[in-house]
Amino acid sequence: MIVTLLHLAWLFAGLSMLAFGGGAGVIPDMQRAAVDVHQWMTAREFLDMFAISRAAPGPGSLIVVLIGQKAAGMAGAAVSFLAMFLPSCLVVYFVARGWHRAANAPWRAVVERALAPVAVGLTFASGLALARGTEEGLTLYGITAASTVAFAYTNIHPIALLAMGAAIALAVGG
């Protein structure tokens, strides 16, 4: 039990520091560790947990608490959660403090101007990459395209959009 907890802490603290550009990039590493190396679960179970973590509200990286829960119960979930988020949050905290202190520094204005187009590009890129990775068939692409336009150009409430997406997917594929 203690050994499993240490494995979980070591695994997720390491992946936390490797997850450049968000949690999605280290999912394959999690799968290898949880299914092949430590054999905490089957490949099918891992995919189901991935689906649950994506479907539930909140950050997708919460898949770590499902892996921890399966491997070592509630203690495993708690250890995995802290190991995944504490190291990266500490780094962000110090970056944010430095950024705040530089509020009036000339370099910050230059960096802000440089970051804006990169961030907008990353927004588009993550949407496209997610669509390519998870969507099959015209219906889902159609839902994504329609909600892109609706979200960008109207003030329709996102909950209404989500409900419509669910209803269409049910009607077509359910």
Next chain:
Amino acid sequence: MGNRDARQPSLASLFAGFVSIGLMSFGGGLAAWTRREVVQRRGWLDDRQFLSGYALSQLVPGATNVNLAVFIGTQLRGLPGAFATFWGLTTVPLVIVLTLGALYLYSQGMPAGHWFSASLTGMGAVAIGMNLGTGIRLARRNIRGVIPIGIVAAVTIAIGILGFPLVQVLAVMMPVSLFLAWLGRDR
């Protein structure tokens, strides 16, 4: 941290704001919800500050949207603010995920859930559209001129279409973007 100004929110409202962001975001629409709540509805940050935070959150390892919450909390209220936004964002989803996980482990092998998974897929498709729509909104307000448009296009195509790893694309595009912004700085 810093001077109190009129926009500085209370810790309770920071927590509440990020509870709603965490609750509303299905399947990856978190950046969309964060901008809607923090910039559009509450006016804690303007677009430029939000974009800087978003890009820095991607440059630092870890889950982007958790990073973004901690960044925004730190900017607005220092360490207590970071705690408020982090726990605001994660507490309710954590309980939901653990509950779903426990249900899943108990119900393994039961045939139910086909409709459930179909509607989840539909909501996931909407959430992706919300991310793309946020990109369009941000681009319309903040991207002016040939050079920034070119950078947006390069990053979008390299990662979103050609599938290059994010780390490599940032390692190339950040210096390029910094250099061009430095050339065009106000003197």
